[in-house]
Amino acid sequence: MKTISIIYHSGSGHTTQMAKAVAQGAASVKEIKVNLLAIEGSQIINGRWQDEIVMEQLNSSDAIIFGSPTYMGSVSAQFKAFTDATSAIYFSRQWQDKLAAGFTVSGSPSGDKMNALMTMFILASQQGMIWVGLGETPLNDNGINRLGGYIGAMGQAMQESVDVAPNDEDKLTGEALGRRVAEMARRFYQ
Numbered sequence: 256m257k258t259i260s261i262i263y264h265s266g267s268g269h270t271t272q273m274a275k276a277v278a279q280g281a282a283s284v285k286e287i288k289v290n291l292l293a294i295e296g297s298q299i300i301n302g303r304w305q306d307e308i309v310m311e312q313l314n315s316s317d318a319i320i321f322g323s324p325t326y327m328g329s330v331s332a333q334f335k336a337f338t339d340a341t342s343a344i345y346f347s348r349q350w351q352d353k354l355a356a357g358f359t360v361s362g363s364p365s366g367d368k369m370n371a372l373m374t375m376f377i378l379a380s381q382q383g384m385i386w387v388g389l390g391e392t393p394l395n396d397n398g399i400n401r402l403g404g405y406i407g408a409m410g411q412a413m414q415e416s417v418d419v420a421p422n423d424e425d426k427l428t429g430e431a432l433g434r435r436v437a438e439m440a441r442r443f444y445q
């Protein structure tokens with residue numbers, strides 16, 4: 256059994272929808288256990304993210320998938336507080352060689368969301384992790400990767416209800432990312 260943790264922040268629920276889709280994709284692969292971990296405001300004390308129990312869950316995972324809304328062209332402050340809290344792991348190298356991937360939801364079709372994914376990629380690289388991109392083109396009939404991103408899964412949602420946005424295509428994109436990371440985890444950790 257391999258464990259994949261999805262750690263994400265969502266302000267108004269759209270990234271939560273994407274996170275659930277990523278989890279569904281990962282869980283569709285046999286012998287994969289999924290932890291779906293939301294970053295909550297209560298985990299941030301005096302501006303610092305503090306939750307050792309969640310950090311332990313991440314430390315014992317085979318792969319970690321990061322998720323954040325795109326806020327002001329980057330990850331949310333809450334997600335950044337979490338990434339800063341991983342600096343101790345930089346020294347202990349506990350995430351070295353774990354698989355990593357990322358997803359984000361922005362309001363605009365672009366919305367500079369690439370920068371949010373790049374922040375996750377840099378975090379993973381500093382931690383010595385192995386980044387898994389989306390591995391899908393937009394050239395398909397089911398709408399997977401309709402926004403044409405490769406570094407991770409992209410979704411779009413402005414102020415619509417979480418029932419309709421991100422849309423089904425974006426959720427399929429999230430599922431594809433989760434499934435790919437799970438399949439890679441099974442191949443990578445023989």
Ligand SMILES: Cc1cc2nc3c(=O)[nH]c(=O)nc-3n(C[C@H](O)[C@H](O)[C@H](O)COP(=O)(O)O)c2cc1C
Binds near residue numbers: 264268325360366367
């Ligand atoms: C503080 C803030 C900043 C935002 N900045 C951007 C942005 O830079 N680009 C963009 O396209 N959308 C931006 N948005 C829109 C969000 O990315 C979008 O609504 C997303 O679906 C929110 O995800 P959530 O419901 O998980 O919080 C911003 C929203 C907020 C609240």
